[in-house]
Amino acid sequence: MADLLRLGLHDLHVALGGRMVPFAGYEMPVQYPAGVMKEHLHTRTAAGLFDVSHMGQVLLIPKQGIEALALGFEALMPVDVLGLKEGRQRYGLFTNAEGGILDDLMFANRGDHLFVVVNAACKVADVAHMTAHLSEVAEVRAVTDRALLALQGPLAELALERLVPEVAGLRFMDQGTFQWEGAELWISRSGYTGEDGFEISLPENSAHGFAEMLLAMEEVAPIGLGARDSLRLEAGLCLYGHDIDTTTSPVEADLAWAIQKTRRREGARAGGFPGAARILLELEFGPARRRVGLRPEGRAPMREGTELFHGDSVVGRVTSGGFGPSLEAPIAMAYVPVDLAPPGTALEGEVRGKRLPVTTSELPFRASTYKR
């Protein structure tokens, strides 16, 4: 696989029998010998270890104090950055002038700086975007010498606690610095599976040993991208480039919860982010279309691109779709006009020339189990 970047843990993935595929410019394990279904269910019942080192880790080091940085960052996102307390992490979205989404991300207040994690496919553009807009208030430093692991599932705490006892004290979206065998770990209680769990940034040269310690535990199994996708789909979470992109607004995407009151009309710092005109209007009056869950009636999955019909008109297109192993049924997400969005609305999806019944559904498909 020429021209593809390799993860720091590449050799470990190969040794574990990972099937390596190209993803966002990297050779990534899509599955291990257990297979997507078992890996998915293992994460839901025990603990799954994911290597997400392809994602972009970025430090924002303030030049004029953290408040100026927070305000500068708020000019790129419809999100309350200033109000995020030290030791906490929050979901954010870079928007464009049309109110579309450039990327979705996580950012943490680490006291004297911010730590940002962005999608792999967008990381070069995101660093350029932040550098262009934040250079007066921050040094934008891409972190290239740290791996990023996610440990997800109901037994994630039990497993990680053996190596880093203090993590038991973290609650959902807490973030902090910990030590393991002389290495500095930045750990947040978060993830992208709908499960309780942790995301662990650590020096690349400690990652192999750390991962092996976890994998040696009975509860922990390596999980590939395939199961990561089915887990996040069941959890109703968006995959950038599929469910959200530059043409979808945060409100259409049902991500209005990520826009705190302070950035909305009549908030203390209302507006002032790219696309504010559209996004504030949609918050007030509702969008024309909305992201919804879909439950196909039979067993046939409705994949990305499947056209949705209401009567004879095309009313939307599946943005992510597949099989939900925990639900033992096909599931999908799509944008549909708001009058067709209420859960239980009957639509049809065209699969291989046949129109099959499908019903809109609440998201997530499966309730999340975060430790709040």
Next chain:
Amino acid sequence: MKYTKEHEWLRVEGDLVVVGITEHAATALGDVVFVELPEPETVVASGDEVVVIESVKAASDILAPVDGEIVAVNSKLTDNPGLVNEDPLGAAWFFKMKIDDLAVLDDLMDEDEYNEMIG
């Protein structure tokens, strides 16, 4: 047992040919979650798409390996698609065909040739 380049196996059973996919194909596909079978009594030509099979990651087709008539389908697969991964060479046969001349099977690969192809 005979094999096609499309990773199907064919087994002669009386005057019928039973068709399934190889273990190699089942492993490559990953966990199968959906199987759509043809109607019995369908006349097919070699290369026709007769079965749709979807794994957790993708959809693919199974082609008619030879000309003939499909006379039976394994409806167990509709309710239990995972059988394709559990027992691809046995319980997870897809369909049975009646063909005019069993001699057309001579053009297909035998086990050694198939194993050589998949390396």
